[in-house]
Amino acid sequence: MPRESKRAKRERGVEVCRRMGELYPDVESALSFDGPFTLVICVLLSAQTTDVAVNKVTPELFRRWPTPQAMAAAEVLEVEDVIHSLGFYHTKARHCVECAQAIIASFGGEVPGTMEELVTLPGVGRKTANIVLNKAFGVVDGIAVDTHVYRIASRLRLVDAPTPAQAEPQLLDVLPRELWGPVNEQWIHFGRETCTSQRPKCDACALVDLCPSAFKANGKPNARPRRRSS
Numbered sequence: 001m002p003r004e005s006k007r008a009k010r011e012r013g014v015e016v017c018r019r020m021g022e023l024y025p026d027v028e029s030a031l032s033f034d035g036p037f038t039l040v041i042c043v044l045l046s047a048q049t050t051d052v053a054v055n056k057v058t059p060e061l062f063r064r065w066p067t068p069q070a071m072a073a074a075e076v077l078e079v080e081d082v083i084h085s086l087g088f089y090h091t092k093a094r095h096c097v098e099c100a101q102a103i104i105a106s107f108g109g110e111v112p113g114t115m116e117e118l119v120t121l122p123g124v125g126r127k128t129a130n131i132v133l134n135k136a137f138g139v140v141d142g143i144a145v146d147t148h149v150y151r152i153a154s155r156l157r158l159v160d161a162p163t164p165a166q167a168e169p170q171l172l173d174v175l176p177r178e179l180w181g182p183v184n185e186q187w188i189h190f191g192r193e194t195c196t197s198q199r200p201k202c203d204a205c206a207l208v209d210l211c212p213s214a215f216k217a218n219g220k221p222n223a224r225p226r227r228r229s230s
């Protein structure tokens, strides 16, 4: 593919978002939460697992520790017992308790509503903070770049970065701010259904004419088309 100008890449990015909007006009997270605190905990628990799996443990978790005050006083081992069906449950249980303690110690028991404050909470990085800001406070201050968003953006060559965290600023630079809001959820659905990690369904993809990796992605997030040998 010849070198693409920044303007052409931005136009392609806008068209990608337009088609994603047509594909997934009403997409919503499946996580069950009833406020900022339970949302923070749900998103902490959702790393490397599905929303469905998280929703199976949170009714009991929030029955026993529904508030920052209750969770801050919880024994980590008891939290582990409740969430042990999730991957990385040791770390997640510790983060639940430490996060609640930090919300009380630093923010008077209320989940803070800015990126700068949210990322000071244990276990909360920009990805989690972006989701919390968007869903709990209606603030769009970035794009939560998870493994699906990273894979798709990389295959579409909208970004060229070694990690999801490093891809976020590149994606923010390519896409106009007014399009950031639904990217995470729409692209996650697209990544599960079409641009899958292994064997992406390029022959059924609505973005095929926009994608430099069409029929060439090999399962790696940053897969680049193979050069033909002459």
Ligand code: SF4
Pocket (backbone or CB within 6 Å): 152, 155, 156, 194, 195, 196, 200, 201, 202, 205, 206, 207, 208, 211, 212, 213, 214, 215, 217
């Ligand atoms: S054409 Fe293939 S690699 Fe490109 S976005 Fe679609 S499914 Fe993914």
